[in-house]
Amino acid sequence: MAVLEILEFGNDVLRQKSEEVTEFNEELWQLLDDMAETMYEAGGVGLAAPQVGVLKRIVVIDVDDDHGLLELINPVITAIKGKQHELEGCLSCPGRNGYVERPAKVRIKAQNRYGKWKTYVGTELLARAFCHETDHLNGILFADKVDQWEEPDKK
Numbered sequence: 001m002a003v004l005e006i007l008e009f010g011n012d013v014l015r016q017k018s019e020e021v022t023e024f025n026e027e028l029w030q031l032l033d034d035m036a037e038t039m040y041e042a043g044g045v046g047l048a049a050p051q052v053g054v055l056k057r058i059v060v061i062d063v064d065d066d067h068g069l070l071e072l073i074n075p076v077i078t079a080i081k082g083k084q085h086e087l088e089g090c091l092s093c094p095g096r097n098g099y100v101e102r103p104a105k106v107r108i109k110a111q112n113r114y115g116k117w118k119t120y121v122g123t124e125l126l127a128r129a130f131c132h133e134t135d136h137l138n139g140i141l142f143a144d145k146v147d148q149w150e151e152p153d154k155k
């Protein structure tokens with residue numbers, strides 16, 4: 001496994017739309033392993049492939065709940081409910097956090113590393129992570145949606 005370089009805001013790669021994954025092979029598994037290691041090393045709860053320079057629809061999430069590490073390939077949000085307004089950050093935007101409105105409950109379907117479709121339901125932080133990370137796959141950054149930035153001196 002390897003820790004990958006995380007691209008930061010301003011890099012054009014983060015603004016591009018990622019492509020569907022069609023091959024579930026060792027190359028994908030290596031990338032998933034490296035992305036998880038990179039996320040843990042950076043202390044994040046989610047990482048999308050474009051953040052490590054790979055324009056493919058791949059996300060890893062671990063919000064330290066019963067789900068453990070989630071590997072989401074070709075994820076699609078299939079249902080949303082309610083609203084929440086919480087502080088968010090991004091490994092591509094170190095040191096800046098802001099409030100974003102997201103659904104309170106999110107259902108997502110995604111393929112696992114073997115290509116099998118699975119459905120997950122998230123609330124609170126997991127719901128936010130589902131939205132934040134799938135946004136990355138469409139070139140959308142949380143900063144686009146922040147309605148109130150946290151003051152740096154309040155951290």
Ligand code: NI
Pocket residue numbers: 089090091092132136142
């Ligand atoms: Ni992010």
